[in-house]
Amino acid sequence: xxxxxxxxxxxxxxxxxxxxxxxxxxxxxxxxxxxxxxxxxxxxxxxxxxxxxxxxxxxxxxxxxxxxxxxxxxxxxxxxxxxxxxxxxxxxxxxxxxxxxxxxxxxxxxxxxxxxxxxxxxxxxxxxxxxxxxxxxxxxxxxxxxxxxxxxxxxxxxxxxxxxxxxxxxxxxxxxxxxxxxxxxxxxxxxxxxxxxxxxxxxxxxxxx
Numbered sequence: 001x002x003x004x005x006x007x008x009x010x011x012x013x014x015x016x017x018x019x020x021x022x023x024x025x026x027x028x029x030x031x032x033x034x035x036x037x038x039x040x041x042x043x044x045x046x047x048x049x050x051x052x053x054x055x056x057x058x059x060x061x062x063x064x065x066x067x068x069x070x071x072x073x074x075x076x077x078x079x080x081x082x083x084x085x086x087x088x089x090x091x092x093x094x095x096x097x098x099x100x101x102x103x104x105x106x107x108x109x110x111x112x113x114x115x116x117x118x119x120x121x122x123x124x125x126x127x128x129x130x131x132x133x134x135x136x137x138x139x140x141x142x143x144x145x146x147x148x149x150x151x152x153x154x155x156x157x158x159x160x161x162x163x164x165x166x167x168x169x170x171x172x173x174x175x176x177x178x179x180x181x182x183x184x185x186x187x188x189x190x191x192x193x194x195x196x197x198x199x200x201x202x203x204x205x206x207x208x209x
Contacts, residue, residue, distance in 0.1 A: 017181040024052035025185040032189055035152065036196040038096065038203065043080035047073060060177040063125060065138060065170075067118070068145045079153035096155045096204045107147055107158065115143035134173065141169035157204050160197035167193055 031046035050072040057066035085093045099107065119139035126135055148162030167190035175183040 017179075020052050021056060021179065021181055024049050024056065025181060027052075028185060029188055029192070032192045032196065036192065036199050038155075038200075040080065040083050043076045043083070046076050050076060056179065056182070060174075060179060063122060063138070065142060065173075068142045068149075071146055072149055075149045075153055079149075082153050083155075094155050095207050096157060096200050097207075098204055099151075099156055099158045103156070104158075107151065107162075110150065111143050111147045111162075114146045115139050118142050134176070137169060137173050141166055141173055144169065157197070157200045160193050160200060163193040164190060164197070 027045050028049035031042050031049055034040075034042035034045060050069045053069040054066050054073070057063070057069060082094055083092075087093050116139075119135050122135035122138055144162045144165040148159045148166055151159035151162065167186045170186040171183050171190070174180075174186065
């Protein structure tokens with residue numbers, strides 16, 4: 001596909017973007033912004049985004065992404081609770097921390113489990129029902145997102161590494177499915193994820209001083 005064809009697809013798909021996709025995109029950007037600021041609004045605002053994207057992903061035969069957004073919805077409720085949790089002195093229990101070697105092994109194992117599981121399921125779907133499925137790409141974007149969301153509920157700095165990987169994979173994935181506005185959305189999220197990484201690293205250092 002040449003540059004002119006890519007441009008024409010972009011213009012056509014933007015014109016065909018539904019109103020609910022705009023709401024999902026802007027609520028998602030706001031949610032990531034709140035996450036960078038370690039603000040509890042990341043979760044209620046994020047729920048708007050994830051619920052809409054469950055629908056969008058099913059409609060586009062992106063079943064791994066649909067599963068991710070359902071998972072986001074559940075984990076947003078759990079994270080909301082964990083971020084609000086306070087001790088007997090009414091101090092916040094959860095603080096931004098970095099992963100140790102054991103944490104990294106858990107993260108990689110978590111990622112591999114979901115990647116292999118989702119890949120095998122989507123490969124079966126592709127052969128039997130939905131020929132538009134892209135198993136390896138959808139599984140990678142899904143598994144990295146599962147890992148990132150899990151770590152974000154624990155306020156781990158490394159959650160941003162996994163979000164960066166998710167965003168990089170999702171940009172072309174949604175573009176080829178003609179959700180161009182969502183593809184652009186992931187470009188914005190990629191930039192915000194890099195900024196979020198540095199911001200959380202800075203906060204983590206301040207917490208240790």
